[in-house]
Amino acid sequence: MADSWVNSAEGIGADLHLELAGSGGRRAALIDALREAVRGGRLAPGTGLPPYRSLAADLGVARNTVGDAYAELVAEGWLTARQGSGTRVAARAEPLDAHARVPVKAPARARGPRHDLRQGTPDASSFPRAAWLASYRRALQQAPNEAFGPGDPAGRIELRRALTEYLARVRGVRTEPGRIVVCSGFAHALRLLFPAVLQGPLAVESYGLGFHRELLAAASVRTVPLSLDEDGARVGELGRERGVLLTPAHQFPTGGPLHPERRAAVIDWARARGGVIVEDDYDGEFRYDRKPVGAVQGLDPERVIHIGSVSKSLSPALRLGWMVLPERYVDAVLAVKGEREAWAGVPDQLALADFIVSGSYDRHVRRMRQRYRRRRDRLVAALAERAPHIEVTGVAAGLHAVLRLPPGTEQSAVKAAVWQGVALDGLGDFRHPEAVTAAPDGLVVGYATPAEHAYAAAVDALCGVLPPV
Template sequence: MREEWANSLSEDLHLDLRGPRLRDGLMEALREAIRTGRLAPGAKLPSSRTLGADLGIARNTVAQAYAELVAEGWLTARQGSATRVAPRTETVAAPTPPKPRHRRRIDHDLRPGQPDLSAFPRADWLKAARRALTDAPDEAFGYGGPFGRPELREAVAGYLARTRGVRAHPDQIMICTGASHGLMTIAQVLKQRGVAEIAVESYGLPVHRQHLVKAGLDTPRLPVDADGAVVGHLDDLPDAGAVLLTPSHQFPTGVALHPDRRAAVVDWARRTGGLVLEDDYDGEFRYDRSPVGAVQGLDPEHVVYLGTTSKALAPGLRLGWLVLPPRIARLAAEAKGERDLHLGVVDQLTMAAFIASGSYDRHIRAMRLTYRRRRDQLVAALAEHAPHTRVTGLSAGLQVLVDVPAGEEDAVVQGSAWQGSAWQGLAVYGIGAFRHPDAPADRDALVIGFSTPSASAWSGALAALCRVLP
């Protein structure tokens, strides 16, 4: 087989010359190009001299191939003008890729989990990247270790101590691609150490529980009430070697873990040698209650702190960190190192510069105001349009719970998309989407992610929500 690019046409034409006989091979290649529409009816072919030169074959061979194709009706040739593809040649359309399944566009997105992506601080991020690249030592561009760049670990240690009351030496900080990645790493370490179960909250992010299950761990559940996870139930779970919690702002119910329970879960960890995995996914966003520091500050030996930039900046960065008790830091580094060495160094150095310059704090403060305003508008709009609706989980974070009448959650979620045959285009999740498979369906509510729409889409999304609530 001989493959050549004939580039004497205005566009390159790939001709696949098969077989020992060049003339037959060229004829078949041209037929194929015409059949599939790559050579359109009326298209001008190169002169036999030019095509012969392009393909490295004799001009006569090309001329003979053209003549036969004219005789067969594939090509036309008139004295004194170029050879062309015959105008009425039937083309067989090239196979078309299967059409994507018909999906309706989401007009209003109030699903939880994303910050306003249109607010990403592009200019400040660029400035930080410039600074980072200018200052980086040459060795930074080599292979690094699983803990990540020292500049970022130092910046994160300072930031977490200042804003979240986390007690950590930079040596305890491991940079990862978000909380999920950190959780997978810890799950692997715990499994290797013989842990069989990690307790989780009855409501939580399904993908996090799945990471644990995939690591071969069982995930018994703790009930969640108005004071957060009922950590006293850990005493009924003798095989639980760790517990995964969202203490500052339970996801998705929005309550904070009561101070007595914060103390109780640390006591449990000390008593049993267990670990508290503290997912502090949106701890920066609190509005009208005093800041709740991280549980990690109570006992850095028994708490693994999981931090992320996914809410404060953007999930697309894939940038987060673990704060590890010294006794498991090395094991975690080994587990992570097996899978991936370290994150891209440019993003790590940029994030370090972004924190050091104060841009991270500034961005968070600005977004806190934006989200607080949205939350207030949401409460006001619901009070006006759906006055019987109870809204909870308001004091922090990027999502609230909007209760719906018992048994109506699914209908409201469906109705957000369609009302009869009219497309509403609103995407929301019911709380059922976040319920542990063993937990009773004790609540009907929507989990409204008010940070998800862009600034320009927000009021439309809010109006759409008011329309669909019963």
């Protein structure tokens, strides 16, 4: 059994874990442990070992013991000792099983499609690195020491204040910092809410993200599909469900906003039945026509859980989002989060707070909105010219378009796209398995994903795979 573990980084710039075991004395145990570390490949040829002094202190053994162990391993050829460069693992010291090993090829880089028109990702090459770094630096400089302790599960107050102001100004959300809980994005919010805080059955739009339906199914929540038409979800179909999940700003994926009368009707339903509306505001900032579409939450903050994240506006890699809660759910959600923040890193939260308060977020969203609008216009123009029989819909907002196809051609168009290296989704991929009505055939084309320089070629390739008249 091991009687001592050390973890020494001094002198080698990396952790060194040594297990001193056995009954043959400290010197022999140390020799065995070091030999095993070299033989097993944990200490690679050329790696520097810690100075005698620090390893001895870490292990609680005499400095001579370490010196003797090193000398023994130098004599055996495992280590080399040279004046000025300390003790290192010998260049020839090969791991015991080196010859038995199957040669490991450098992992092939996963080759993505040539043209990535999948929905779901913003242009990763446009991440505002300099502005984010400036916010991060300021946030770290100004953060009080307590910010580096365990995080508050509600989220940093700086961020919740910034979000309160931002969401009111940009999305018409009515709230206060005490009703905001920071999370790592929409999917995380669903996991926090279901099943601990909310239970099914839950009405959902008949077309939506399968991943979210799977999360709900995993939480034993039965989802009931609501039909869609040009005014969005038919909320008149709502009955005894306990809640409804909607994408009111930009129905995902078909693309229209929820009609004002339906917004009012869904609030009426929630009030009459004691139901709750879960609002997924996934790309609420990207609206291109002049009509602003505010959050449904603004109509009744006590009936709507409003959820947003930076996944579309900045990057899905940041894993930062927020839930704006009716007061009655705040404690229950915090109870699910536990005593300490376990998901959203505090420095990132502080950086986002600075990013918002300094105006960088507004500037970035404005710049990206212009860029995505130009892309949308190029897509629409290219299709008008090269495939005028294909109708483009859902393009007043968001980062994707829906191309309506002639009946019966969706599957073959998706296959043709795969053959031509164009990644995109068929509309049918998003259909709820119990949906009563099917939308016409269509392709969901994300126009944000390619880098700027790759976009023209992607649109060109897309036009080449569309079914003829």
